[in-house]
Structures are given as C-alpha cells and as structure tokens.
Amino acid sequence: MRTSRVVAIVAFNVFKESVRDKVLYNLVFFAVLLIATSLLLGKLTAGQEVKIIKDLGLAAISLFGVFIAIFIGIGLVSKEVERRSIYSILAKPIRRHEFILGKYSGLVLTLLVNVAIMSIALYLVLGYMSWTEAEEFKRAWDAPAADPAMLKAIALIFVELMLVTAVALFFSTFSSPILSAVFTFGLFIAGHFNADLKHFEGVVDSRVAASVARGWYYVLPNLAAFDVKAQVVHAQPVTAGYLGFTVAYGFVYIAMVLLAAMWIFSRRDFK
Numbered sequence: 001m002r003t004s005r006v007v008a009i010v011a012f013n014v015f016k017e018s019v020r021d022k023v024l025y026n027l028v029f030f031a032v033l034l035i036a037t038s039l040l041l042g043k044l045t046a047g048q049e050v051k052i053i054k055d056l057g058l059a060a061i062s063l064f065g066v067f068i069a070i071f072i073g074i075g076l077v078s079k080e081v082e083r084r085s086i087y088s089i090l091a092k093p094i095r096r097h098e099f100i101l102g103k104y105s106g107l108v109l110t111l112l113v114n115v116a117i118m119s120i121a122l123y124l125v126l127g128y129m130s131w132t133e134a135e136e137f138k139r140a141w142d143a144p145a146a147d148p149a150m151l152k153a154i155a156l157i158f159v160e161l162m163l164v165t166a167v168a169l170f171f172s173t174f175s176s177p178i179l180s181a182v183f184t185f186g187l188f189i190a191g192h193f194n195a196d197l198k199h200f201e202g203v204v205d206s207r208v209a210a211s212v213a214r215g216w217y218y219v220l221p222n223l224a225a226f227d228v229k230a231q232v233v234h235a236q237p238v239t240a241g242y243l244g245f246t247v248a249y250g251f252v253y254i255a256m257v258l259l260a261a262m263w264i265f266s267r268r269d270f271k
Contacts, residue, residue, distance in 0.1 A: 003101075006094055010102020011109060018072060018110040033060065050129055051233050057122035058153050058229045064118065065111055065161040066188065072110070073168025074180035076103040077265065097262040104169050104258060111161050119154050152243060153232040159250040160226035164188055166257040167221075173265045190216075191223030221253050 037056060077100075126146045167187055171180035194217060225246050228238050 003095075003098055006098045007102040007105055010094070010099060011105035014076070014103055014106020015109045015113075018107070050126065053125060053129065054122075054147075054150065054233045055229060057118075057125070058150065058157070058233070061115060061118045061122070061154065062157045062160070062229075065115060065157065066164060068111060068114060069107070069161050069165040070168050070181055070184050070188075073107055073165045074172050074177045074184065076107060076169055077172040078175070078177050078180065096266045100169065100173070100258065100262045100265055104166060107165050107169075108162055111158065111165065115154065115158050115161070119151075122150075147232070147235070149232050149235070149238070152238045153228050156226040156228055156243070156246060159247055160223055163221055163223070163226075163250050163254050163257070166254045166261070170257050170261040170264075173261050174268065187220065188223065191221045192227070194220045194222045194224060222249075226250065 037053065123146050130144065130146060164184065168180060168184045171183045175183065230236075231238050
C-alpha cells in the first residue's frame with residue numbers, strides 16, 4: 001500500500017513536469033498535419049486517401065511516441081543527478097525502486113495521454129472523410145474509414161512505447177543523457193531488424209559471427225512484432241492470440257528491463 005502511494009506521487013509529479021515542458025504541443029502539430037494531409041490527399045488521390053491517412057496517422061503516433069519516450073525517458077534519472085536534486089529526494093522516505101517505478105509510471109501516463117489524444121484526432125479525421133466521401137468511393141474501401149481494428153495497431157504501438165521507455169530509463173540510471181539517447185535509439189532500430197539476426201548464418205560464412213548474431217537475437221527486443229500497421233491498413237486479420245502473445249512478450253521484457261534498472265540504481269553511489 002505504501003509503495004503504490006509513493007509510486008503514484010512520483011508518477012504524478014513526472015506527468016506535471018512533462019506537461020510544463022510543453023510535450024503536448026506535438027499534439028497540435030499532429031492534428032494540423034492530419035487535417036491538412038487529408039484535405040490535400042482527398043484532391044490528389046482516387047479512392048486511396050483513407051489508406052494513406054491511416055498509414056500516415058499510425059506512423060505519426062508511433063514516431064511522436066518514440067520521441068517522447070526517448071527524449072524524456074533519458075532525463076528521468078540523469079536530470080535529477082545533474083541538478084543534484086537526487087540527494088534531497090533520496091533523503092525523503094522513498095526507496096530507490098519506488099523512485100524508478102514512479103518515474104517510469106509517470107512517463108507511461110504521459111505517453112498514454114498523448115497516444116489517446118492523437119488516436120482521437122486520427123479517428124476524427126477519418127470520420128470526416130467517411131462523412132464527406134461519395135458512396136461509390138466508399139464501396140472500394142477494404143474497411144470502413146474509422147475502422148475499430150486500428151485500435152489493435154494502436155495498442156501494440158503503446159506497448160512498444162512502454163518498452164522503449166523502460167529501455168531509456170534503464171540507460172539513464174548509469175549513463176549520460178546523450179549516450180542514453182544514442183543507446184536507446186540504436187536499440188530501437190536494431191529491434192526492428194532483430195528477426196534478421198536469427199538467419200544471419202545465411203548471409204555470412206563465419207560461424208562465430210552467426211553465433212554472436214543469434215545470441216543478440218535472443219537478447220534484443222523484437223520490436224517488429226509490435227508493427228501491425230500494414231495489416232490493419234489493408235484490412236488483414238490480426239488475431240486475438242497474436243495480440244495476447246505480443247502484449248505478454250512486451251510486458252515480460254519491460255519487467256526484466258525495469259528490474260535491471262532498479263538493481264543498477266540501488267547500487268549506485270551518489271556521494
């Protein structure tokens with residue numbers, strides 16, 4: 001009970017600080033971008049505007065979310081150390097693992113609000129397209145404009161952002177903000193090509209290199225599994241079993257990364 005209360009207090013403070021940093025300004029840009037794009041594509045394309053807007057909208061949610069996760073996540077711990085406010089924080093009745101969990105929960109809350117508002121903006125634009133489009137064009141669509149199936153892609157995007165946030169927080173417990181950003185972004189890119197490492201022996205002749213690549217395949221997160229944007233945009237099925245397994249995989253990986261972050265932070269000497 002005490003731990004959950006302390007974590008909630010830290011998380012709320014992180015959320016307030018994120019809002020003061022004007023993170024939510026990207027939402028205005030996102031909405032303006034979608035509206036302007038929808039009006040432009042409605043005049044330049046014939047029957048494909050809905051697919052393009054869906055693809056662009058989902059990609060924007062993912063991209064903006066990654067920027068928030070990395071560029072705020074890397075400063076969750078390192079910023080407190082640089083400002084030397086970590087001493088006053090740890091002098092309070094707060095355990096180090098509660099501090100880490102609170103910081104993580106606060107950024108996840110920030111991401112949740114951002115993703116929710118951007119998703120609403122996307123559905124509003126698609127609803128407008130569906131309301132104004134002629135019936136002959138609607139019949140050519142593979143799925144309705146405001147297709148509820150897009151929520152599957154958005155849910156996996158959010159879990160992926162939670163994982164990226166955990167990684168950014170992990171690096172921030174022992175590295176500088178610049179290195180943490182480089183490491184996190186590098187792991188994000190590598191995670192989307194992780195599946196290629198499994199069959200690396202077909203590319204190189206060295207068994208050592210192939211073994212190392214296979215080892216990294218099991219260590220790095222498989223972020224490509226969270227990308228179902230193409231399937232949803234083209235009305236291809238994404239099963240509940242796949243969703244459940246991928247979400248469970250993401251939560252397990254997040255738990256391991258957070259445990260590692262708490263272990264490192266608990267042993268760090270700030271004297």
